[in-house]
Amino acid sequence: MSVTHTLFTVGPVEVRKEVLESMTKPMITHRSKEYEKLQEGIVEKLHKTLDTDLNILMSPASASGLLEGCVRSGVSSRMLGLSNGSFGDRWQGIGTENGKDVRKVKVAWGKAIKPADVVPHLDDGIEAVTMVANESSTAVLNPVGEIAKAVREKHDPFIFIDAVTAAYGTDLKLRELEPDALVFGTQKALALPPGLAIMCCSDRLLKKAESVPNRGYYFDLVQMKKMADKNYSLTTPPVSLLYGLDFQLDRCLREGMANRYARHRQMAEMVRNWAKKNLGLYAEPGYMSDTITVIQRGSVDFSKLQKGLKERGYEISNGYGDIKETTFRIGHMGDLTVEEVRGLLKNIDEVLEGQK
Numbered sequence: 001m002s003v004t005h006t007l008f009t010v011g012p013v014e015v016r017k018e019v020l021e022s023m024t025k026p027m028i029t030h031r032s033k034e035y036e037k038l039q040e041g042i043v044e045k046l047h048k049t050l051d052t053d054l055n056i057l058m059s060p061a062s063a064s065g066l067l068e069g070c071v072r073s074g075v076s077s078r079m080l081g082l083s084n085g086s087f088g089d090r091w092q093g094i095g096t097e098n099g100k101d102v103r104k105v106k107v108a109w110g111k112a113i114k115p116a117d118v119v120p121h122l123d124d125g126i127e128a129v130t131m132v133a134n135e136s137s138t139a140v141l142n143p144v145g146e147i148a149k150a151v152r153e154k155h156d157p158f159i160f161i162d163a164v165t166a167a168y169g170t171d172l173k174l175r176e177l178e179p180d181a182l183v184f185g186t187q188k189a190l191a192l193p194p195g196l197a198i199m200c201c202s203d204r205l206l207k208k209a210e211s212v213p214n215r216g217y218y219f220d221l222v223q224m225k226k227m228a229d230k231n232y233s234l235t236t237p238p239v240s241l242l243y244g245l246d247f248q249l250d251r252c253l254r255e256g257m258a259n260r261y262a263r264h265r266q267m268a269e270m271v272r273n274w275a276k277k278n279l280g281l282y283a284e285p286g287y288m289s290d291t292i293t294v295i296q297r298g299s300v301d302f303s304k305l306q307k308g309l310k311e312r313g314y315e316i317s318n319g320y321g322d323i324k325e326t327t328f329r330i331g332h333m334g335d336l337t338v339e340e341v342r343g344l345l346k347n348i349d350e351v352l353e354g355q356k
């Protein structure tokens with residue numbers, strides 16, 4: 001089957017032909033000098049593009065693998081999980097499923113989590129606070145920098161950030177944020193196929209992990225770090241995807257990260273303006289995501305809209321979780337351009353007009 005439509009989805013997202021082609025180089029083995037060089041170069045470029053010196057760990061998994069890794073390696077017993085949507089709930093669930101005592105902060109869907117929602121729930125027994133930067137079910141961008149700062153004013157838990165749909169689309173200012181863990185995958189704003197989870201993590205998290213029991217094997221941060229120090233992967237890495245990552249990071253450097261973030265902002269503003277005029281937005285003003293927009297469905301028949309768009313070469317995303325039936329989502333991240341977003345919106349107008 002040949003798929004020719006452009007993905008304005010929330011992930012996996014559109015992957016450019018030249019990026020796909022960069023992944024077709026001959027295979028190398030992962031305990032070779034060539035591989036060491038490849039991984040070393042990638043780590044250097046991740047540091048440059050994200051503007052951080054934190055440790056970089058990579059795992060052949062989707063991002064959830066390393067979200068689990070944070071909890072298993074960083075929390076002996078108690079954590080605080082913040083949620084205002086499906087993915088915040090998911091990280092709380094990962095904690096519970098791994099036998100941790102998870103204290104929960106639940107904020108209404110569509111609203112951003114504010115420091116005042118979090119601070120009263122802290123005490124010195126809380127080892128980590130988990131939070132989602134860009135909540136993909138609601139398109140709320142949580143003020144993680146402000147939350148982390150407020151948390152650290154009186155207590156010192158690890159700050160764990162799910163940056164799955166934020167990294168590479170939004171400047172998270174890692175030098176100010178200083179997360180203990182920041183996790184994302186390749187299939188979102190990095191605009192690569194799925195299959196690799198990436199984490200930036202602090203020395204103090206790795207130090208504590210040494211004394212945390214039952215870390216498991218596959219996502220044990222201590223073992224991963226030992227291998228990362230030799231520019232190796234703990235288990236067999238997806239070498240083809242690493243070729244793509246190396247190629248894509250060069251493209252990010254050529255574009256310039258400030259330009260990349262500005263392009264995401266421009267695409268988001270264009271979609272938000274369209275949504276405001278036509279159907280309505282879901283997220284709290286002032287906290288809207290630059291990578292995803294959640295739009296009120298009103299009387300629109302989403303399956304008919306999607307069908308019409310696919311016939312014209314476009315694909316968008318359904319609503320998610322509790323608001324699956326009342327909203328739909330447009331992803332505007334990765335390598336998409338403002339012009340392409342303009343084209344999508346014009347086609348949505350035409351499809352909706354034709355269905356009146």
Ligand SMILES: Cc1ncc(COP(=O)(O)O)c(C=O)c1O
Nearest residue numbers: 062063064087136162164165185
């Ligand atoms: C905010 C957020 N967190 C976590 C995940 C789970 O990531 P993965 O499917 O790569 O494990 C997603 C996936 O869409 C997400 O959007």
